[in-house]
């Protein structure tokens with residue numbers, strides 16, 4: 001079974017860059033959607049406190065193999081050319097077309113220019 005989150009306890013310590021005071025915001029005080037404007041409790045310097053967010057990751061493995069037979073063959077072929085598995089997958093998935101046969105996939109995957 002997967003545990004459900006029942007309650008989140010959160011403290012964040014902030015540092016005033018003006019007087020170096022540490023001050024703490026707890027739970028609902030911590031901004032979530034928008035910047036919070038608050039004066040430093042010690043020196044009264046106006047401070048912008050950036051919102052934070054959390055992403056709860058599911059436990060499902062991220063690596064979902066949805067490659068079909070042809071893609072898998074092309075990936076294997078690229079690996080035999082010296083590409084890492086991840087690199088081969090990235091390339092083949094990027095250029096995958098339904099009407100391409102395996103040799104086309106391999107050719108296009110090898111010449112594929114990755115966006116940087």
Ligand SMILES: [Zn+2]
Pocket residue numbers: 016017018019020021040041042043044045
């Ligand atoms: Zn301060």
